[in-house]
Amino acid sequence: MFEGEAKGEVSTLIRMEEVNMRVTKISDVRKESLSGPLFTGPDVTRQVLLPDSKEFNVNVVNFGKGVRNKFHAHDSEQILVVTFGKGVIATETEEKVITPGDVVIIPAGEKHRHGATKDSKFSHIYVSRLGSKLTQLEE
Numbered sequence: 319m320f321e322g323e324a325k326g327e328v329s330t331l332i333r334m335e336e337v338n339m340r341v342t343k344i345s346d347v348r349k350e351s352l353s354g355p356l357f358t359g360p361d362v363t364r365q366v367l368l369p370d371s372k373e374f375n376v377n378v379v380n381f382g383k384g385v386r387n388k389f390h391a392h393d394s395e396q397i398l399v400v401t402f403g404k405g406v407i408a409t410e411t412e413e414k415v416i417t418p419g420d421v422v423i424i425p426a427g428e429k430h431r432h433g434a435t436k437d438s439k440f441s442h443i444y445v446s447r448l449g450s451k452l453t454q455l456e457e
Contacts, residue, residue: 342367344378344401352379356454358433359385373448381405381440386433389456391426394447398422398432405440407432416442429455 349363361382368376378401386406398407400420407416409430416422416432424430434440 347378349380356387356390356452357385358388361385367443371448375446375448375450376443378441378443381434383434383439384436387431388454389429389431390452390454391429392424392446392450392452394426394450396424396450397445398424399443399445401441401443403440404435404438405433405442406435431456 344365344367347365347367349365351360352362352364353360359382362385363380365378365380366376367378368374380402389410398416398421400416400418400422402418405416407414407422407424407430409428415435422432432442
């Protein structure tokens with residue numbers, strides 16, 4: 319029962335829209351090429367984990383050895399969850415090595431870059447607000 323709900327009363331709080339939970343296995347999601355001007359090399363793929371989400375972009379990005387993205391910023395927070403390999407996250411003032419299990423939050427507007435170290439492939443899940451904009455700040 320929900321707080322304030324009388325015994326035997328049917329709650330209408332959840333029945334406004336039928337929503338079904340879904341479980342997605344990353345290994346079942348197709349990898350698509352993500353190479354382009356934002357990256358330092360062509361060995362980059364993306365796996366779109368929740369294409370039907372109404373609020374979030376949730377994707378896996380896989381970087382080949384030594385590949386990273388160039389300095390950029392987002393107009394919303396970005397969250398990275400490292401899932402494989404060894405990578406680097408950097409701002410204009412600091413650089414940190416990140417490994418599986420690390421979770422990074424990047425504030426809206428912060429100039430940053432991330433990707434694989436020279437000797438390791440690297441993957442992370444990224445979460446951002448649906449419709450948020452990315453601005454590339456490095457050629």
